[in-house]
Amino acid sequence: MKPFTATQLLKSISIAAGAWALVAVACLLVGSTGNIAWPVDRDVFWFRFDSILVTSLIGAALAGSGCVYQAILRNPLADPYLLGVSAGASLAAYVWRLTSFAGLLAILGAMSQQAFAFLGAMSAVAIVFTLATRRGRIEPITLLLVGVIVNAVCGSLYLLLIQFNKSPAGSGSEMTFLIGGLQTSLLPEQKWAALAVVSIGWVILLYFAGWLNAAALSDDEARSLGVRIQLLRWVSLIIASLMTASAVAISGPIGFVGLVAPHMARLVVGVDPRKLLPLATALGAILLCLADTAGRFRARETLAGQWLPVGVLTGLMGGPFFLLLLWQTRRKN
Secondary structure: OOOOOOHHHHHHHHHHHHHHHHHHHHHHHHHHOEEOOOOHHHHHHHHHHHHHHHHHHHHHHHHHHHHHHHHHHHHOOOOOOOOOHHHHHHHHHHHHHHHHHHHHHHHOOHHHHHHHHHHHHHHHHHHHHHHHHHHHHHHHHHHHHHHHHHHHHHHHHHHHHHHHHHOOOOOOOOHHHHHHHOOOOOHHHHHHHHHHHHHHHHHHHHOOOOOEEEEEOHHHHHHHHOOOOHHHHHHHHHHHHHHHHHOOOOOOOOOOHHHHHHHHHHHOOOOOOHHHHHHHHHHHHHHHHHHHHHHHHOOOOOOOOOOHHHHHHHHHHHHHHEEEEEEEHHOOO
16 A cells, blocks of 8 residues: 555645535526526525535535445445435435424434434445345345435335325425425535535545555455554444435435546546545535535526426536446446
8 A cells, every 4th residue: 555645635635625625615606597607696696605505515525435334345336325324314304304293303303314314324225235135245236226226215105104194394395305405495514514524524535545455455455554454434424324314414415426436536636535525525515516506597497487406417417427337337337
């Protein structure tokens, strides 16, 4: 394993953060009326600024989680959405919003939403890994198939809950939350809770990033390097799932960001997680920020002033990308 100094790490983080900042400033210029100019009105500025920060947080969490999933599973097609993690988290987050849980919400506050989403995410992970594991080994194709099925079942349960519960205690459109999109009436506590969980989780994953290089080796080789590979996998899996759950709790299941961003970053910096994680995180934030801005810009036309949910745009982008990766993977095998 090549040495990686603190200076190199700070350089990687600074470059990634700088790239995101440039895109974020550019997105501030785009409005729903079609005008491209700096927002003079204070309310308009803070509305766009808040939207950019929230979408960037969600994109960063999904991309960072996807990067870790692909490393620990040794599967380039792994992604929080495709593994059913996002669907499980979004279903549990919607259950949290139901009026029957209003008392719990009042007692525990926004952090209870994160707890519900994490419980849903880990339940989905448990189902997927149990059904995709054979003789102690995970079968990659089965993993994806089970993930798709879990996604479909969670989506159906979500629609069923909507039919029986017309007045959730949370905010945002039910269908927008199902597709995946920015919720326009989030409480500040919800945003801060998501930020805290994602930030702490990302720092922990960055700390383990050097060890994630060993995940590409066989278990015996990893142990010979002094890496407790099974412990590393479970810790990374839990932290990545917690980050995903925190993002999905305030956005719904946004697909393919966790798949596309790590692959784009890999083309630039290679496969070393110490370089890959900061850039993939920034690219995830950039992709979702651009998708939200495109939806806002598109609202100026004949859509009755409605924004396209970012989940629609990421699906249109990520679906063909996933098929291309699947085709390339089958050719290599």
